[in-house]
Amino acid sequence: MLNFRNTNIFFAVLVLAILTWGFFHHVSFYIHILILFLYSLALFCGSYFIQAGFYFKSVCALPTDKKQVAFSFDDGPSQNYTVEILDLLKAHDIKAAFFCIGNRIPNNEPILKRIHEDGHIIGNHSYSHHFWFDLFSSKKMLSDMVQMDETVEKTIGVRPRFFRPPYGVTNPNLRKAIIEGKYISVGWNIRSMDTMIKDPNRLFEKIKKAVKPGAIILFHDTSKATVWVLPELIRWIRKNGYEIVGLDNICDAVPYK
Numbered sequence: 350m351l352n353f354r355n356t357n358i359f360f361a362v363l364v365l366a367i368l369t370w371g372f373f374h375h376v377s378f379y380i381h382i383l384i385l386f387l388y389s390l391a392l393f394c395g396s397y398f399i400q401a402g403f404y405f406k407s408v409c410a411l412p413t414d415k416k417q418v419a420f421s422f423d424d425g426p427s428q429n430y431t432v433e434i435l436d437l438l439k440a441h442d443i444k445a446a447f448f449c450i451g452n453r454i455p456n457n458e459p460i461l462k463r464i465h466e467d468g469h470i471i472g473n474h475s476y477s478h479h480f481w482f483d484l485f486s487s488k489k490m491l492s493d494m495v496q497m498d499e500t501v502e503k504t505i506g507v508r509p510r511f512f513r514p515p516y517g518v519t520n521p522n523l524r525k526a527i528i529e530g531k532y533i534s535v536g537w538n539i540r541s542m543d544t545m546i547k548d549p550n551r552l553f554e555k556i557k558k559a560v561k562p563g564a565i566i567l568f569h570d571t572s573k574a575t576v577w578v579l580p581e582l583i584r585w586i587r588k589n590g591y592e593i594v595g596l597d598n599i600c601d602a603v604p605y606k
């Protein structure tokens with residue numbers, strides 16, 4: 350399996366083999382550069398693609414072959430679109446998961462409460478969602494994540510167990526923080542790109558093509574395009590025999606600690 354440990358073993362053996370070969374033959378300097386480049390590329394791809402499970406496993410699909418999909422919304426609570434999305438979900442009787450940012454909760458407590466009261470799952474998406482979060486030490490990451498838990502607990506009395514890495518980036522420090530904090534990492538297998546694609550028709554076409562059994566779709570409740578696309582998308586998904594389910598059943602654990 351291609352993961353961090355196996356990649357390190359592979360490159361260690363490769364470097365050893367080249368060093369041994371170098372005792373007897375000339376090895377071009379460019380070979381070393383090439384190996385360094387390939388190693389860096391492997392680490393980068395492992396960090397960037399959460400579905401690869403390179404540093405640690407994340408739940409990126411529903412455990413089913415049935416025509417079921419789940420909706421997840423990142424980066425709220427937002428004054429702009431979270432409430433509109435909650436109204437839409439309620440009107441269509443859909444339960445979803447909201448991976449919230451802790452520092453967006455102050456002044457938005459009523460929105461967080463409503464997410465909870467409407468029966469959706471609230472997950473931890475870090476407190477700061479800092480641009481350099483991925484470069485934090487594991488200790489600093491964990492304290493950021495715990496600060497988010499405490500902010501949620503203060504508002505609705507529960508501490509999230511599901512954690513979604515900011516930007517979807519994973520690395521060894523985050524692995525340590527997740528294990529120490531006893532979180533369950535939750536990714537996705539369809540990225541809607543709703544923060545980039547502003548045209549609802551294009552967005553609809555993109556998601557429509559990707560829908561598959563067991564899909565966890567990543568949206569943002571900070572995106573206007575999401576509000577526009579959801580009604581048509583929900584209709585299309587259901588018309589094609591899919592059920593839209595919550596994330597509750599992705600593992601044995603309940604979503605709160």
Ligand SMILES: [Zn+2]
Pocket residue numbers: 423424474478515516
């Ligand atoms: Zn985010």
